[in-house]
Amino acid sequence: MPHSAKIIAKGEKTMGQYEKRGYLNSEFRLFHLTDTETKEIEYHYHEFDKITILIRGRVNYIIEGKSYELKPYDIVLVKHNDIHRLVVDNHFPYERIIVYISPNFMNAYKTEDYDLNCCFLKAEKAGTNVLRIPSLEKSSLFRSITRLERSFSDDAYAAALYRQVLFIEFMIHLSRAAQGDHLEFIDTDACNPKIIDILEYIGSHLSDELTIDGIAGTFFISRYYMMRLFKQETGCTIGNYISQKRLLLGRELILSGTSAAQAAYECGYKDYSTFQRAYKALFKESPRDTLLTLS
Secondary structure: OOOOOOOOOOOEEEOOOEEEOOOOOOOEEEEEEEEOOOOOEEEEEOOOEEEEEEEEOOEEEEEOOEEEEOOOOOEEEEOOOOOEEEEEOOOOOEEEEEEEEOHHHHHOOEOOOOEOOHHHHHHHHHOOOEEEOOOHHHOHHHHHHHHHHHHHHOOOOOHHHHHHHHHHHHHHHHHHHHHOOOOEEOOOOOOOHHHHHHHHHHHHOOOOOOOHHHHHHHOOOOHHHHHHHHHHHHOOOHHHHHHHHHHHHHHHHHHOOOOHHHHHHHOOOOOHHHHHHHHHHHHOOOHHHHHHOOO
16 A cells, blocks of 8 residues: 555445445554544444554544544554544544454464554553553663554565564564553543443443433433433434444354354344344345354
8 A cells, every 4th residue: 555545445335324444354453644634524433453653743533422632653453343524624634554464363463472453452441542651762662663664664575574573573562561551541531421431331231132212311310301412422323323333243143153043142132034124234144154254
């Protein structure tokens, strides 16, 4: 890919609300992108994990209801199926390193002694998606990022392989910094705590019966106020959000080897035919087609 390129590849529209964006036809892809003008990017999701390292620019990332104002060399962690968007100030060039990672890639570097996915796990436990290096000049992680950044100007023999090696080095330093509490886990006040609680509640009850009246009752708010606030904060109706999260969970279960019928039940569908129709509408293939990709 050219040094200067757009971040977003063509994607499919899903349920008329969110889009699946980007692509990953290998276990790992690494880009260095610079835009002087970025079109507004709507809420979307990926079927892979993504790491973004901001080099320069003024950017706000909104991930599952939380908004983060980034600083240079902030590290943004977006897990697969997270609903997110970004707002870019086009008065400033937007330069970043982006890594698309399949779960299989990270699992290949997981043993009893180490897990390169630990930065995602620790950030999730801290309730954040953004990690910040408190002192750049003293940080081995920052030096690792600058080596990775410079490698995009290297076109010598096996340059792509060398970048992959540098990315593994970056992930090791990132994991060490996260484990040793040498990073700031960035909190945000730019979110609605009630909506965050509702999102977390939905995420932990996808296999249960979820109704708008039931959720509103759980949080002691009017259903109409909740529906309006949810759409305002997430860009989607609460009903469509629940449906999409259930189907994304169902697909993840199927890809892990769970039968389609069991996956439908575990993601909250009581009727398989309803699950099958909704699944095909979202993913453009049937659950059976997804299962066949595993064989």
